[in-house]
Amino acid sequence: MSFAERRRFLWICFLAGLALLALTAALTSGTTLTRLRFEDLAQQSSAIARLRCLGSEFHWERGELWTETRFEVLETNKGLLAGLVTVRTIGGTFGHLHSHVDGVPVFRAGEEVYLFLWERPGEPYRVLGWAQGTFRIARNADAGTETVTQDSAMAPIFDPRTRTFRRGGIRNLPVGIFQLKLRKALEQKD
Amino acid sequence: MRLDFQTIRQKLSSTFVSVFYLAWTAQAAAGYAFNQVVPDVRQPLALSGGSACPVRAHQLSAASSIAVRWSTTLGTNPVSILTQNQAAAARLTEIEQVISQSLAVWTGVSGTTLLPATVAPPLRVATQNACGSDGLNSICFDQADMAFTPGVLAFTRVITSDALGEQIGSSPAATQLGQILDADIYFDPTDAQVAFATPAALPASPKAYDLQSVLTHELGHFLGFSHSLSGAP
Numbered sequence A: 001m002s003f004a005e006r007r008r009f010l011w012i013c014f015l016a017g018l019a020l021l022a023l024t025a026a027l028t029s030g031t032t033l034t035r036l037r038f039e040d041l042a043q044q045s046s047a048i049a050r051l052r053c054l055g056s057e058f059h060w061e062r063g064e065l066w067t068e069t070r071f072e073v074l075e076t077n078k079g080l081l082a083g084l085v086t087v088r089t090i091g092g093t094f095g096h097l098h099s100h101v102d103g104v105p106v107f108r109a110g111e112e113v114y115l116f117l118w119e120r121p122g123e124p125y126r127v128l129g130w131a132q133g134t135f136r137i138a139r140n141a142d143a144g145t146e147t148v149t150q151d152s153a154m155a156p157i158f159d160p161r162t163r164t165f166r167r168g169g170i171r172n173l174p175v176g177i178f179q180l181k182l183r184k185a186l187e188q189k190d
Numbered sequence B: 001m002r003l004d005f006q007t008i009r010q011k012l013s014s015t016f017v018s019v020f021y022l023a024w025t026a027q028a029a030a031g032y033a034f035n036q037v038v039p040d041v042r043q044p045l046a047l048s049g050g051s052a053c054p055v056r057a058h059q060l061s062a063a064s065s066i067a068v069r070w071s072t073t074l075g076t077n078p079v080s081i082l083t084q085n086q087a088a089a090a091r092l093t094e095i096e097q098v099i100s101q102s103l104a105v106w107t108g109v110s111g112t113t114l115l116p117a118t119v120a121p122p123l124r125v126a127t128q129n130a131c132g133s134d135g136l137n138s139i140c141f142d143q144a145d146m147a148f149t150p151g152v153l154a155f156t157r158v159i160t161s162d163a164l165g166e167q168i169g170s171s172p173a174a175t176q177l178g179q180i181l182d183a184d185i186y187f188d189p190t191d192a193q194v195a196f197a198t199p200a201a202l203p204a205s206p207k208a209y210d211l212q213s214v215l216t217h218e219l220g221h222f223l224g225f226s227h228s229l230s231g232a233p
Helices: A003-028 A038-044 A175-189 B002-030 B088-107 B211-222
Strands: A047-061 A064-078 A084-090 A092-094 A097-100 A112-118 A134-140 A145-150 A157-159 A164-166 B069-071 B123-125 B138-140 B152-161 B179-187
Touching (some): A038 A112, A038 A175, A047 A084, A064 A112, A064 A175, A084 A112, A145 A175, B088 B211, B152 B211
Parallel strands (some): B069 B123
Antiparallel strands (some): A064 A084, A097 B152, A112 A134
């Protein structure tokens, strides 16, 4: 096989891989989200905190099923938060009914996350940008390290302007570096 | 060198085929509408068919079709839907054409059981807050919802049942597990930075989001595709 043929073959592999990624993205992506940069998240959020999930409750309100998740505040990076905070997300489970919206973060009791919270006066907190404002903390017991991964890094975000899906976000970033990045983004605001 | 390259090529090819197959089958398993479900054999024979073998889901009879209605109430402050023709009646016609064209993208997929006849022509309703858990599938352009935040342009909320006989509002009782009982599409009407434009209006509003593109995407969820694999509710 000549060099030109080899090069053509590798190009075909590369393009086929891209097509596969695009197909997978198109089928797995959820709600239509517009990209928020890390600095946007930091600036537009009402509060930012490291939280531990305590549990969730579901209830109907205004004809929709909602999930209210209670968190213990472990560290506050922006805003004023009490020791416990409740975050409301759309969707949930009630008996045999399941209300689902792609892109809405779901939390499990015991897990720790950094959340960029957003609120309107008189209403419970929401997660800013849903998957984009959710940063889950993973602990490596062997190495004794913690890393942060943004939910939107795992699911591509649809850009309606270009009609394409783009995967992006923070993935496996050591907590210390994440905190530095966050501090820098918050300082930019001032 | 030649042998090495052939080995690499074979490995690349087999890897690509494996990954493609896994991705494809994973997607097929993720969506349930127009796909397969496993009947609940705990249910009476008439409901379960007496078998736990996967069966085709949502094989609609000729008499039934998926009803879609849309609220003709459009936001005015801010104007969230931009059309080429500004006359009130023409605006609605232009938007309805976008809805029909977006639905046609899904019903036009080759080989699918989702045929044009299985989706009824979109029906207009004047109610502003037409979306809700009422068993009626709706599209709303001017219904403020407590779920929106900056960065969320539109979303589709789908209510399904994991038991037979369940219903919500005026929906028919579930005859299949995972059956969609209600699906609504919400567009964000409150963010002054966000506007959607019909294809005809897009050239004059380059900063607006393409309504047809967003709607086509959301209608995929509306029809039951792309459910989360994360165990979300």
